[in-house]
Amino acid sequence: MSKKKEYSLFDDVCGFVDEAAKYMDVHPGLLEQIKQCNSIYKFNFPLRNDDGSYEVITGYRIQHSQHKLPAKGGIRYSTHVNEEEVKGLAALMTYKCALVNVPFGGAKGGVSIDPLKYNEYQLERITRRYTAELIKKKFIGxxxxVPAPDYGTGAREMAWIVDTFEAFNPEVINAKGCVTGKPLSQHGIDGRTEATGQGVFFGIREAVNVEEDMAALGLKPGLKDKTVIVQGLGNVGYFSAKYLSEAGAKVIGVAEWNGGIWDEKGIDIEALKQYQSKNKGFKGYPKGEFIKDSKQLLTYPCDILVPAALENQITLENADKIQAKIIGEAANGPVTQEAEKVLLKKGKLVIPDMYLNAGGVTVSYFEWLKNLSRVSFGKLEKRYDMEKYRKLLSTIENATGEEFTDMERDALIKGASERDLVLSGLEETMVTSYQALNQKRKEKNLQSLRTAAFILALERIVISYTDLGIFP
Structure with a gap:
């Protein structure tokens, strides 16, 4: 009896690239170069535990593409981390950056551990040693x-990484730019924490505002009163749900690894998040119905399904049962290639991960620019703009004989903060990118937004290679 082949995210991504290439005239050798990983670094190091015992920790850093430098991608801490997963995630970063016009190559890293089983001191030792291994092989800088947070890591780990890098490289003036997603105190950027979830919101909002696309799904344009189910209430899922709710959508289901909540009346996301933080789960939450097998929530009726947890969540096993009309991939690779074919055949709109969760890398790009320039966004021009607006208001008052109230005056002369500029740049990126990929979908007469996204990304990557004179 033949052994069933294990799922490979990397093979899935390559499959999407091959599908997109059918609609392009691209040199076969160049296509193969684009698909393959440039550099794969797998390493092991020891961790001495508090009781004197040792264990061997396995780490990865994979640079999929160096057609633009630096390479960019997060670091995840998870027992699911293996070479195939990291290769697939690194490849997705390449196409994601190209799609949203962020000038990075793609990379990804990971440590094969369950971070919940280690205390803070152990995690710090693991993170600093992981960073030292990357420094030794020049896989960071x-x-x-430039790494960033991912599943199982956050601003704390990024602070340890930048501190370790600076200790090894005291002469590098731009050392703070070696990693993004740092705390504000370590030259992070205001708005980075919620950037991916905010980007998910902007992307879904843009998609549902296209009248002809919504008509094809039997929906009215706009987010108002649309029902939403979110899988995962971590950083991305929480902010996605929060902003969708605030825009008028109704979140009726939230799934987590240890159970979910279903409530057709609507879920208060802030209250649920607070309960989860206090009780480590949703069990016992006083409102709605607790669903023990939370993955079943993916198949419940709703307008918009937002898988914001891990990859490989919608497969051939459950794709035919999905009732949502729009699937917004907030996580990396939550819908397999085979599952997507089933969804498209049923007339669903799948908003691909490589576009929808690009908010994180977009704002990471802004943070990297801030670190290179060594000045906060808006710091130089804010006071000048405020004074300019103040004079303009005085001119209007003198011409009309009317006076603004203090509240109106304060609102109108307020200069843009770093956060304002970051969110404005993120919104512009997500809006223009969706318009471009949706236009490409219609231009090529495609059903799949993902294929259109890969075509657009490949076109930009091909130009990078051909302008270098490497391929005809």
Whole structure:
């Protein structure tokens, strides 16, 4: 009896690239170069535990593409981390950056651990040793490879990484740019924490505002009163749900690894998040119905399904049962290639991960620019703009004989903060990128937004290679 082949995210991504290439005239050798990983670094190091015992920790950093430098991609801490997963995630970063016109190559990293089983001191030792291994092989640096947070990591780990890098490289003036997603105190950027979830919101909002696309799904344009189910209430899922709710959508289901909540009346996301933080789950939450097998929530009726947890969540096993009309991939690779074919055949709109969760890398790009320039966004011009607006208001008052109230005056002369500029740049990126990929979909007469996204990304990557004179 033949052994069933294990799922490979990397093979899935390559399959999407091959599908997109059918609609392009691209040199076969160049296509193969684009698909393959440039550099794969797998390493092991020891961790001495508090009781004197040792264990061997396995780490990865994979640079999929160096057609633009630095390479960019997060670091995840998870027992699911293996070479195939990291290769697939690194490849997705390449196409994601190209799609939203962020000038990075693609990379990804990971450590094969369950971070919940280690205390803070152990995690710090693991993170600093992981960083030291990357430094030894020149797999990190503001001009080489710039990591960021991912599943199982956050601003704390990024602070340890930048501190370790600076200790090894005291002469590098732009050392803070070796990693993004840092705390504000370590030259992070205001708005980075919610950037991916905010980007998911902007992307879904843009998609549902296209009248002809909504008509094809039997929906009215806009987010108002649309029902939403979110899988995962971590950083991305929480902010996605929060902003969708605030825009008028109704979140009726939230799934987590240890159970979910279903409530057709609508879920208060802030209250649920607070309960989850206090009780480590949703069990016992006083409103709605607790669903023990939370993955079943993916198949419940709703307008918009937002898988914001891990990859490989919608497969051939459950694709035919999905009732949502729009699937917004907030996580990386939550819908397999085979499952997507089933969804498209049923007339669903799948908003691909490589576009929808690009908010994180977009704002990471802004943070990297801030670190290279060594000045906060808006710091130089804010007071000048405020004074300019103040004079303009005085001119209007003198011409009309009417006076603004203090509240109106304060609102109108307020200069843009770093956060304002970051969110404005993120919104512009997500809006223009969706318009471009949706236009490409219609231009090529495609059903799949993902295929259109890969075509657009490949076109931009091909130009990078051909302008270098490497391929005809």
């Amino acid at each position: 503001p001009a080489i490879d």
